Amino acid sequence: MNSADVLSLCKRRGFIWPAYEIYGGIAGLYDYGPMGAAMKNNIVHVWRKAYTLGEGFVEIDADTIGPEIVFKASGHLDKFSDALVSCVKCKTPYRADHLLKEHHPNPASLSHGDMDDLIQKVGVVCMECGGEISKVEDFNLMFKTMIGPGAIGRTGYLRPETAQGMFYNFNSLHRHMREKLPFGVIQIGRGYRNEISPRQGVIRLREFNMMEAELFIDPKDKTWPRFDAIKQDQIRLVPNEPGDTELSVTLEEALKKGIIANEVLAYFVGFTQRFLVTVGVDPERLRFRQHLKTEMAHYAADCWDAEALLSFGWTEIVGIADRGCWDLSRHIEFSNVEMNGFRRYDEPVEVEKEVLKPKYGMLGPQFKAKSSAVGKALEAADPKLIEDGGITVQVDGAPMIIEAKYFDVARVKEKVSGEKFVPHVIEPSHGLDRIMYTCLEHAYTEKEDKEGKYLVMRLAPLSAPIKLGIFPLMGKDELAKPAMELDAEFRANEVATSYDDSGSIGRRYARMDEVGTPYCVTVDYQTLEDDTVTIRDRDSTAQVRVKRSILLKTVVDLLNGKRSFADLKG
RNA sequence: GCAGGUGUAAUCUAGCGGUUAGGAUUUUAGCCUUCCAAGCUAAACACCCGGGUUCGAAUCCCGGCACCUGCACCA
Numbered sequence: 084m085n086s087a088d089v090l091s092l093c094k095r096r097g098f099i100w101p102a103y104e105i106y107g108g109i110a111g112l113y114d115y116g117p118m119g120a121a122m123k124n125n126i127v128h129v130w131r132k133a134y135t136l137g138e139g140f141v142e143i144d145a146d147t148i149g150p151e152i153v154f155k156a157s158g159h160l161d162k163f164s165d166a167l168v169s170c171v172k173c174k175t176p177y178r179a180d181h182l183l184k185e186h187h188p189n190p191a192s193l194s195h196g197d198m199d200d201l202i203q204k205v206g207v208v209c210m211e212c213g214g215e216i217s218k219v220e221d222f223n224l225m226f227k228t229m230i231g232p233g234a235i236g237r238t239g240y241l242r243p244e245t246a247q248g249m250f251y252n253f254n255s256l257h258r259h260m261r262e263k264l265p266f267g268v269i270q271i272g273r274g275y276r277n278e279i280s281p282r283q284g285v286i287r288l289r290e291f292n293m294m295e296a297e298l299f300i301d302p303k304d305k306t307w308p309r310f311d312a313i314k315q316d317q318i319r320l321v322p323n324e325p326g327d328t329e330l331s332v333t334l335e336e337a338l339k340k341g342i343i344a345n346e347v348l349a350y351f352v353g354f355t356q357r358f359l360v361t362v363g364v365d366p367e368r369l370r371f372r373q374h375l376k377t378e379m380a381h382y383a384a385d386c387w388d389a390e391a392l393l394s395f396g397w398t399e400i401v402g403i404a405d406r407g408c409w410d411l412s413r414h415i416e417f418s419n420v421e422m423n424g425f426r427r428y429d430e431p432v433e434v435e436k437e438v439l440k441p442k443y444g445m446l447g448p449q450f451k452a453k454s455s456a457v458g459k460a461l462e463a464a465d466p467k468l469i470e471d472g473g474i475t476v477q478v479d480g481a482p483m484i485i486e487a488k489y490f491d492v493a494r495v496k497e498k499v500s501g502e503k504f505v506p507h508v509i510e511p512s513h514g515l516d517r518i519m520y521t522c523l524e525h526a527y528t529e530k531e532d533k534e535g536k537y538l539v540m541r542l543a544p545l546s547a548p549i550k551l552g553i554f555p556l557m558g559k560d561e562l563a564k565p566a567m568e569l570d571a572e573f574r575a576n577e578v579a580t581s582y583d584d585s586g587s588i589g590r591r592y593a594r595m596d597e598v599g600t601p602y603c604v605t606v607d608y609q610t611l612e613d614d615t616v617t618i619r620d621r622d623s624t625a626q627v628r629v630k631r632s633i634l635l636k637t638v639v640d641l642l643n644g645k646r647s648f649a650d651l652k653g
Numbered sequence: 654g655c656a657g658g659u660g661u662a663a664u665c666u667a668g669c670g671g672u673u674a675g676g677a678u679u680u681u682a683g684c685c686u687u688c689c690a691a692g693c694u695a696a697a698c699a700c701c702c703g704g705g706u707u708c709g710a711a712u713c714c715c716g717g718c719a720c721c722u723g724c725a726c727c728a
Contacts, residue, residue, distance in 0.1 A: 095664055107702065107718045279654065279726055402728060556687060589689035608687060
């Protein structure tokens, strides 16, 4: 099996189509067809339920276009930019900071002009052909646009991740969650990256779907209440310590041995594994790899990737990062808006401290209009900074020396009931398109039969776009009528069906096998006698006969995994 | 972005200067058919795009686009 076979099936059966195909297509852009869109919705549904109903996260839906400052704050404008140079002669591109590594302690910090100068000064030439190196050009992976027309337009960018929407809305979310930590937020939507070289089908796209969760926590409490429920789950880990190889341990062991840094991170590694297996990722082809220190993103303190083994090799499909306080701190810095959690002490603490008491009666005549600002500055000042009977404070941005006669030093008692802190963030970030593709490739099974290749997509029932095929054994009225009634009944109960009365029964089963439909129900002549129908299992091709009266419940239980097909037979 | 390879129906492919562009699968209509791609009869659908060479181009040349492989790049 290779990716071309899978993509060919995806195209033929309406899962994934190259976008704008009648115009020749655009690399890195793909559309989901009817089967793909349905399957994507199914995976999203499972994920959303796990986070909202399961873990109590709330969902938001923020904009995909943002003003420049958001991405200055997030770091994407700087860190997603590469200073690019190329050889004038052979056009080989280089990253300017890579070329200057040996000539400067921190070349990435240089301005473009300084890089140009340094390249000239030390005489860097092309490593391929010895040619001259061009001037530095900026290449940013974000799509740039204008918000508003003409001269009044502001520079904006399409978001490269959904995460920022959850960070810049922190205060509103915190208030909504009644100012309690921890709380979690999810967002499902598109992100955009102008990739230099999109490849490998839907693995690297220029427009892609993400499911991201941001969990805001107290950095002093990185535990999780439901960890006990999953701590026995086995997990394949590839730590980043030199010499460490892949190992299979329980989450509990991984935490005890310090392989995974904290409990909440370990919990979401396990939670992610459960989710992925539920929607159809093969556990034998799934592992978690810790990021090397050098590949850690600019915002991450620790990061574990869920990797799936695909025909392209091990491929990242989920990143679970401890982003620390990086994002919120940056938005605080750029917006001048405080974003805090509040850690309440068990008992309020009485603190005695010295403060300055401005003598407002003297300040007024001396400082006139500025007196109120001087007073506030004095109240905020630290008495330890008093020197030579005076103190220097900042008033309207300028330092002022205030003599001691304008204030008293007093000891006061203060009740402190807690402290503020910038929350840390745990981020499980899912590449939805990659997860989709992984489910498709892991489901892809070829068998040999007399016709040649026989394809079965062993999709997880929860992901499958069609849940149930419904067939009359023959397209005759006496069979077709009850079959159509069954079909209507299932659809009324939100089971996606496909009714089919054309061609031989074997062909109809085969058609359903190719789009991953887990079960088929067939109405035959015996149905007319005893009101039973057969249920046929995709993976074993076995059939059981069940009473029509319990059919709906039986099928729903099979789809939800409450019963297995093998149990039905007994 | 660089180098190499590939581009014929929804899919797999034959044709390699002159063909009504062939086959298979699929799809559609009908006949037949009592459970795993059965059979019969019809029908539908294609030379990636744009230039050039030539009396004549799916075929040769150039450019573009897409896909594949490697390099580079990349949460």
